Every structure is written in structure tokens, then in C-alpha cells.
Amino acid sequence: MRQSQLFSKISKTPPREEISRNAKFLVQGRFIDKLMAGVYTYLPLGFKVLKKIEQIIREEMNAVGGQEIYMPALHPLENYIKTKRDKIDVLFHLKSASGKKLVLGQSHEEVIVPLVKKHIGSYKDLPLYLYQIQVKFRNELRAKSGILRSREFIMKDLYSFHKDEADFEKYYTAIQNAYRNIFRRVGIGEVTYLTFASGGTFSKYSHEFQTITPAGEDKIYLCEKCKIAINKELIEEAKYSCLQCKSKNLKEKKAIEVGNIFPLKTKFSDAFDLKYIDQSGQKKPIVMGCYGIGLGRVMGTVVEINSDQNGIIWPKTVTPYQAHLLLLDSHPKVKKEAEKTYDSLQKQGVQVLYDDRLESAGVKLKDADLIGIPIRLIISEKTKDKIELKFRNNEKLQLLSLNEILKTVTEYYQL
């Protein structure tokens, strides 16, 4: 991609009102654009990151047997009356032309349970794992921190259906591992912890995956020995001790909830009379679990964790482009070299952003730091017939030939 053609232009000044690092850098670098509080457009750079995060999540969900579907965002209110969730305050309400009461989906139990009911009758149909990556609407009282808490957001939500508790428990563990893989792969695994939270009415515990960052809005209590944490809600109950090793040496940390896994027991199955016939011909309720990850929130968290004062430092798995090629000179001869390098990289299958703008060297260097692509390549009069390579997270400069560059880049990304 030629940066001269990229929509839209990077700003020299960060947005005045934003405090959180993710909002500042993502808005200034033109990854996202705010339409209103908690509602964002993903611009070309940001959309590429979002799609990469989405693909990692999809791969891990498929690996644990998930089948991808896509459900509507527009739901009939009557289904929420059945589950007694029609009064929850995050629901957006609206009406159809004929006056039918509708809501915008904040989660999809009310849609997926009636759906599954049409297609499941026997124990032979279980277990079943369905997921989607789809938009959610939550009328949050206070949207905040850029894309960390928004009112419209893309979420991966998986729902599992089981014949009994034992089968559910097995899958619940498998999902925990899948989630660990996801957070590791997107570059926040080191600071993301399984956290015990209260299970609400249906179960003793649910679990959250909490990423430790000052930008976080939750407080968790971390046991550094067991690498697990408990949420603030549980702190009284647990009497300040780790649920695993009973240690009282817990550290209070601010954290952002990047994912949750939740035992639903038979709450929703009961509401819609979702049952199956077991081997003895008996009708039994289906045991459910649900598992969510907010994609935008993950993206914002990745920025909070992987950035410095100059901008973002994208992990190589989710970077919008793999190499940032900077032309620091407009002399025809130098430009010809840059064009040649751009072509060669693309032919090797490298995703490359080529800064061919007629800007000064300083502007391009600053912008490159802000955008945060892991590998920066520079061609200028100074580099002669070589190309300078620098990693975003390292100050070391290397002067290499085109072939060496191609080799280094393709090896780094395992292309």
C-alpha cells in the first residue's frame, strides 16, 4: 500500500480530550475515528488490525470444535421477557414499523437457544459448540477509555451445549486453554491472568481473563505464585486469600477484562425449554456455557501493553502491515530504488506500507514510530545501494542488501 493513497492522513496533534493511550495513538494514527462516545469507525489501518485479531480468535475457536455462524443484531423483546432480561439497563429498545417491540442484541442467548431448540432432540446431537463474531450493542452509562468500553462493538461469542455438568467442565477447561492461546498470540499473554469472578445466580464462579494495565477499569487481586487472580467482587468472600494456594499475599492491580467464560447451567435452557432425549428415552435439560471476547477491547489493550511515548509497537501477529518502507529522498534515482524494493517485498508476499509521500524525513520517521509497524526499512541517499532495517522495539540499525532484507523479513514473519 502506498501511504500517499492511504485513507486518512495522520494528525500531528493527538486528540485533546483523550487520556488513554489507546485512544490517543489509535485516533492520532488514524486507526479509528470517533463518531460519538463509545462508537468508532475502523479506518483502513485499524480495520486490518481488527481482522487479524478476528482471524486468530477464529482459528482458536475452530480448534476447539466451534462452528461459526452469524446471528442478527435485531431481536424480539419477547425472548428477553422469557429470560427475565428485558429490564436490564444496557438494552437498547426500539420498535418495528408495525409496533413490535425490539431490542438490539447485547448478547445472544435469547437467539441461539431458540435456534438450537429447532435442531436438537437427541443426546447424539450433543455436545454442540456454536460461535459468531458479530456486533453487540450495550447502552453503557459511561463509555470510556477509547475502544476499551464502547456502546457498539464486535464480539466473539461462543455458546456450548452439553448433556451434563461433567461434559461441560471438560469443555470449560479446553476453552480456558484456547483463550490463553489467543491472548498469547495477540501479544498480551504475559500480563493476562485467569481471574475468578462471581457466578451471579447460576454458578459459584465464572472466570475472566484480565490484562494488567493502568488503563484498566477493574481491580483484581493477583497471586503471583499461582498466576491467577480474584476479582474485587470476590475479595470479601475469599478473605484476601488465593483460591488455589490459600496464600494471603495478593497484589492489587488495575486490569481490563479482555475475555470471560461463564457457566450458564440450565438458566437459558429452562427459559426456552431446551431439552434432549437421553439414551434411556428421558427428557433432560441441556447444560450451557458462554464465552466472550470483545475484539475492539483486545485491540485497545494490545496498544496499552505494547506502546511507548512515541507510539504503538504492534506485535507481529496483529500489525496492520509487516514492513514499513520509508523513502527519505525525492531524487529520482533513490525513488527508483524504493519502488524496486517495494515491488520485491510484495512479490515475496510481504504486507508492506510504502511511505512515498512528499514529506520531510522527520515527518515520516515520527509517523512510522506512531503507527508502530514492527519492521522499518529506509531508503535514502545515505543508504546508497543498501537498505536500512530497524525494529520498532529496538534502536539498532542494520544496513543490508535487498536480498538480505527479503530474507530477514520473510524469516521474521515465517512467510
Add this chain to the structure above:
RNA sequence: CGGGGCAUGGCGCAGUUGGUAGCGCGCACGCUUCGGGUGCGUGAGGUCGUGAGUUCAAGUCUCACUGCCCCGACCA
């Protein structure tokens, strides 16, 4: 929903005791420069968040509302 702050060209800001709006960046054109936000010149661009009120006169004072940011509460 409680508390605090803010609202003036696309972005960031200034605007004194009320007298009808300026600066920087960006943008357009010309030249210049090219390794950390080059330099110079010319130009376009704003009914000052909305609505009332006070006044001869409101960006400025008063009231109400709306939006945005932060803290808190909330977050199946």
C-alpha cells in the same frame, strides 16, 4: 446516575473591564529543503455547541439544554 473539567476554522489553542474574532499546524499554489515534525511567500477557510435572556452592543454576562473527557457508582 452523582462529582469535576471542557466546548472558538479540519486539528491544537488565544481572545483583557462586553465594542462584531486571531495564532500555530494542516490545506491550495510557488520556490526551497530532505536522517527526527525544513525555510520563505501568497491564498482559501469560522453566523464562536444549541436555545432563550440582559444590553445600544455578547465569543465574553445570566439561565436552561446538548455533547465530549476524567473520577465514582453500574457492568447478564
